[in-house]
Amino acid sequence: MATQKMLTFVSTPREMPEKRPASERSEDFHEIYREFAASKAAEQSGRCSQCGVPYCQSHCPLHNNIPDWLRLTAEGRLKEAWQVSQATNTFPEICGRICPQDRLCEGNCVIEQSGHGTVTIGAVEKYITDTAWDNGWIQPFTPAQERAESVGIIGAGPGGLAAADMLRRQGFQVTIYDRYDRAGGLMTYGIPGFKLEKDIVMRRNKLLADSGVEFVLNCNVGEDISFDAIRGKHDAVLIATGVYKTRDLDLDNADHGGIVRAIDYLTASNKVDFGDDVPDFEDGELNARGKRVVVIGGGDTAMDCVRTAIRQGAQSVKCLYRRDRANMPGSQREVQNAEEEGVEFVWMSAPGAFAGHVTGIAAEAQERDVDGIPTVAGVRIQKMRLGQPDVSGRQSPELIEGADYDEPADLVIKALGFEPEDLPKLWGVEGLEVTRWGTIKASFQTHMTSIAGVYAVGDIVRGASLVVWAIRDGREAAESIAGYLTGDARIAAE
Ligand code: FAD
Ligand code: SF4
Ligand code: SF4
Numbered sequence: 001m002a003t004q005k006m007l008t009f010v011s012t013p014r015e016m017p018e019k020r021p022a023s024e025r026s027e028d029f030h031e032i033y034r035e036f037a038a039s040k041a042a043e044q045s046g047r048c049s050q051c052g053v054p055y056c057q058s059h060c061p062l063h064n065n066i067p068d069w070l071r072l073t074a075e076g077r078l079k080e081a082w083q084v085s086q087a088t089n090t091f092p093e094i095c096g097r098i099c100p101q102d103r104l105c106e107g108n109c110v111i112e113q114s115g116h117g118t119v120t121i122g123a124v125e126k127y128i129t130d131t132a133w134d135n136g137w138i139q140p141f142t143p144a145q146e147r148a149e150s151v152g153i154i155g156a157g158p159g160g161l162a163a164a165d166m167l168r169r170q171g172f173q174v175t176i177y178d179r180y181d182r183a184g185g186l187m188t189y190g191i192p193g194f195k196l197e198k199d200i201v202m203r204r205n206k207l208l209a210d211s212g213v214e215f216v217l218n219c220n221v222g223e224d225i226s227f228d229a230i231r232g233k234h235d236a237v238l239i240a241t242g243v244y245k246t247r248d249l250d251l252d253n254a255d256h257g258g259i260v261r262a263i264d265y266l267t268a269s270n271k272v273d274f275g276d277d278v279p280d281f282e283d284g285e286l287n288a289r290g291k292r293v294v295v296i297g298g299g300d301t302a303m304d305c306v307r308t309a310i311r312q313g314a315q316s317v318k319c320l321y322r323r324d325r326a327n328m329p330g331s332q333r334e335v336q337n338a339e340e341e342g343v344e345f346v347w348m349s350a351p352g353a354f355a356g357h358v359t360g361i362a363a364e365a366q367e368r369d370v371d372g373i374p375t376v377a378g379v380r381i382q383k384m385r386l387g388q389p390d391v392s393g394r395q396s397p398e399l400i401e402g403a404d405y406d407e408p409a410d411l412v413i414k415a416l417g418f419e420p421e422d423l424p425k426l427w428g429v430e431g432l433e434v435t436r437w438g439t440i441k442a443s444f445q446t447h448m449t450s451i452a453g454v455y456a457v458g459d460i461v462r463g464a465s466l467v468v469w470a471i472r473d474g475r476e477a478a479e480s481i482a483g484y485l486t487g488d489a490r491i492a493a494e
Helices: 038-045 066-074 078-088 092-098 121-134 158-169 198-210 227-233 262-274 300-311 332-341 362-367 423-427 467-486
Strands: 150-154 173-177 214-216 236-239 259-261 292-296 316-320 344-346 349-354 378-389 395-399 405-408 411-414 454-456
Touching: 038 066, 038 121, 066 078, 066 121, 078 092, 078 121, 092 121, 092 198, 092 467, 150 158, 150 227, 158 173, 158 198, 158 467, 198 214, 198 262, 227 236, 236 467, 259 262, 262 300, 262 411, 292 300, 300 316, 300 332, 300 411, 316 349, 332 344, 454 467
Parallel strands: 150 173, 150 236, 173 214, 236 454, 259 411, 292 316, 292 411, 316 344
Antiparallel strands: 349 378, 378 395, 378 405
16 A cells, blocks of 8 residues: 555654765766665655645745645555645755755654654655656646747746746747846855756756747857846836845955955856856956955855855865854755865854954965955954844844954955845936845735836845746736736636
8 A cells, every 4th residue: 555655754764865975076067866776765855744734844935736746656656745745846856955955844744843854855856856867757748729928027036937837838928038148146146066966957048948948158148138128028027136236345445356256157167167257266366266355244155155165275264253053044965064174163253353454464365465456365353242122033143342453365255245236326217116135126915016017026026036936927827827828817816
């Protein structure tokens, strides 16, 4: 009987796919986890207790039918498992790799709460769809019926791509505009290969192109083509541009050379990974090789920077974060991976100034000035302690007077988060309303903005978020756009 393969969590311990040794993986940009063997995927899936009310599913932003695909995997019915999995997720193999599962599906698995260790949901999701690719089950699709209506999508990140996929399957003519030379958004140029190898994203882009989605790359909307021109060409428009304005530091000497933005640093590294010529990497500006690197921030972007610097051959890599380990926003799994690879975390620490200003290391900075432009030589580190909780319940960091010290550094990477660009101003669009945070105002149900026929999804609406949420938004917006274009008021609602 089918259920005999399930509920084995009492006798079978949780196991992740094998992780490559730190000494090996810190030499390259390949993913750090190996694939499950078929027998291991089946064994681990069989640990699921097939909950009547599956909390894993309710805490997955896509409400993936997790218990069903686990049961099918345990029974070796992988094609059916893939069919169930891809019915609710446009990129299951990507989410399986990079969702912070400890905060979503796995963090809410009931067997974890009974002390048995969560089912390895993400690793099984990845395994199922990797198997589908290997077996040729995933092929370009032809819509049952072509439709005349067209949709212009600005931004080829997960939000835009997920919407494109859903709309194209329904026969709409879909064009995606992106300012980068490759599609994928932050999946291509933000997230490093050791979390998500680039061919995984590129084959998804190709699948969409082969299914009739038109990509217009190297096209910066607002510069190369106006927003109004895009509106004029299409019957509906979706804005999925993400957030790219880097939060900055208002500190002395913050304009010194060698102090760089995380997005520039990671984009350069990903381009090198593709084999592109990257002058700013070649000349050393965005290359950590041989340097003492300090990364400022405690989120996922900071984790990606520190681990990239290790792989580039940095002399030392330190991560400054103003709270403690328990209160950092980045995934604990990524912190552990970084520590294994040789990153040092300097908790309860914030930058106070950069060298040039810092006593004791100013002279060294002077010597290293290149062409009269001062180059960073160190960071003045201020020590913090945790004070009273703020309105969000998190303890606020407070400065410990007199505990400052100087940390030498040749490369400082600012990974303090991202904010939205001022799109209405950049694009000269009247009537496109934004929130007080600068994100685009869109209905949570339909994703329509303040302009009829213009929709918005992903980070540009939510603020910096996750791939899985952008996918969900994109899929929902596609449904609304389809309703709007076909006059089906039931799904176009509002
Ligand atoms: P994006 O992925 O940002 O895509 C937007 C696209 O719009 C880009 O391709 C951009 O070039 C294009 N664009 C912008 N403006 C224009 C314009 N004017 N004209 C034309 N094109 C334009 N999430 C996870 O779930 N797991 C992770 O491990 C993870 N790691 C991350 C690591 C880093 C370093 C960063 C920065 C983010 C990470 N995230 C992670 C967050 C995740 O990548 C984003 O939430 C997600 O990509 C947002 O999707 P999106 O489609 O809204 O925007
Ligand atoms: Fe978990 Fe993300 Fe997959 Fe949902 S999409 S099941 S949250 S890994
Ligand atoms: Fe299975 Fe855990 Fe989900 Fe329950 S919560 S259905 S045990 S994966």
